[in-house]
Amino acid sequence: MPQLCMHSPIGDLTVTEENGAIISLDWGWVPEEWQTETDLLKEAVDQLNDYFDGNRLDFDLPLNPPGSDFQKQVCAAMSAIPGGSTKSYGEIAKEIDSSAQAVGNACGLNPIPVIIPCHRVLAAGKEMGGFSGLGGVDTKKILLQLEGALPPQQQTLDL
Structure with a gap:
């Protein structure tokens, strides 16, 4: 490959x-x-x-993330979140008729982070939740700050 x-x-x-x-x-x-x-x-x-470089928020690439049908459904829901926006695990769960925990687990298995924007998915109350990429939640915050989508209560990082 x-x-x-x-x-x-x-x-x-x-x-x-x-x-x-x-x-x-x-x-x-x-x-x-x-x-x-x-x-x-x-x-x-x-x-x-x-x-x-701050010149694009969304990607236009052919993607084929490996995983179960459910994981692919969650990846599609994450890909539909526009740059500069966020959704909660619960909001995605409602969209696809699932549970927030199952959505969170699928987000953690996202094989194409950044491009499939799992960093745009937050826990209830705009809390960060997790991030499986290098640097964990700090990397998630950096990506959200880059997009102008970091919730105000989380804005503690200097880029």
């Missing part, structure tokens, strides 16, 4: 493609010999750089 790495403000990231779609975004850097610059991976890195 082709992979391409990039440096970002939240750490090194590796994007993976399979059959013409992005299937994962992982923290870390794979060896150069494992990296391949496909058109799709270059576009993904360009869009991620635009995002981190």
Whole structure:
């Protein structure tokens, strides 16, 4: 599977493609010999750089996140949250007729964080909840602050 790495403000990231779609975004850097610059991976890195530079909030890439049908349903619901906005686990649960806990578990298994914006999903009362990426909740706060969506009671970080 082709992979391409990039440096970002939240750490090194590796994007993976399979059959013409992005299937994962992982923290870390794979060896150069494992990296391949496909058109799709270059576009993904360009869009991620635009995002981190503050020039885009949403992504336009073909995605195929692995997981159960339920996980894919939660990924689709997260992808529908516009940049600069947030929803709660409970709100998504109501949309897809599930429980907030099940939605939270699926968010934690999101294989394409940032691009599929699990960071835009908050706990009740605009509390952060969790974040499975490197840096945990601090990284979630950085992403929300970058988008102008960090709840006022959470704005304690300097970028």
